[in-house]
Amino acid sequence: MRKYNILGVVLGIFLCAMSSGCGTNPKAENNFQDGYYTAIMSDYNFGWKEFVTICVMDNKIVSVEYNAKNAAGFIKSWDSAYMRNMNPVSGTYPNRYTRTYAAQFLEKQNVQDIDLLTGATSSGKNFQKLAAAVLDHARTGNTQLAEVAAEPAEE
Numbered sequence: 001m002r003k004y005n006i007l008g009v010v011l012g013i014f015l016c017a018m019s020s021g022c023g024t025n026p027k028a029e030n031n032f033q034d035g036y037y038t039a040i041m042s043d044y045n046f047g048w049k050e051f052v053t054i055c056v057m058d059n060k061i062v063s064v065e066y067n068a069k070n071a072a073g074f075i076k077s078w079d080s081a082y083m084r085n086m087n088p089v090s091g092t093y094p095n096r097y098t099r100t101y102a103a104q105f106l107e108k109q110n111v112q113d114i115d116l117l118t119g120a121t122s123s124g125k126n127f128q129k130l131a132a133a134v135l136d137h138a139r140t141g142n143t144q145l146a147e148v149a150a151e152p153a154e155e
Contacts, residue, residue: 030109032056033141039133041126042147048076050123052130054105056138061109064102066127068094090119101127111135 033056040051048068055063068076076082077095087093097120104114111131116124126148133146 030059030135030139032059032061032135032138034058035138035141035143037134037137037143037146039130039137039146039148041130042149044071045122045126047071050076050126050130052102052105052127052134054131054134054138061106061138064106066098066102066105066130068098068123086119092117092119094123097123105131 036053036055038051038053041049043049047070049070050066050068053065054061070076077098079094083093083095097117100117101114101120101124105111105127108114111128114124114128114131116128129148130146133148137143137146
């Protein structure tokens with residue numbers, strides 16, 4: 001009799017888990033392949049070329065880098081003069097909005113839920129395009145550089 005009770009409990013737990021979705025990974029539908037994926041804009045915009053790099057492990061984005069570089073390779077978010085000029089006019093600057101967009105992407109694991117920031121709308125649209133491109137590559141495991149056409153500049 002005790003054997004049947006234990007079997008019933010185990011069977012009940014199994015059925016509960018199967019019917020309620022316990023133990024399933026909600027991110028599993030992404031089907032990301034482990035690796036590093038990078039997308040870069042095809043052209044310079046005001047002297048800067050934006051890029052996004054992600055690292056995927058176990059079907060999840062674990063790191064995101066978003067920035068821009070000039071022809072010499074200098075990183076936009078390190079440009080103090082650019083920050084001093086942009087912040088009073090638009091209320092944001094590259095070091096702030098690049099980190100904000102990257103953090104949203106890491107947290108939400110998709111492009112659709114990323115909120116654009118006032119003052120960095122053009123970069124936000126470019127970020128969304130770049131993020132979509134790296135996600136496409138992550139789904140197929142294509143680690144080659146993805147090149148994306150830029151949005152017209154607003155900032």
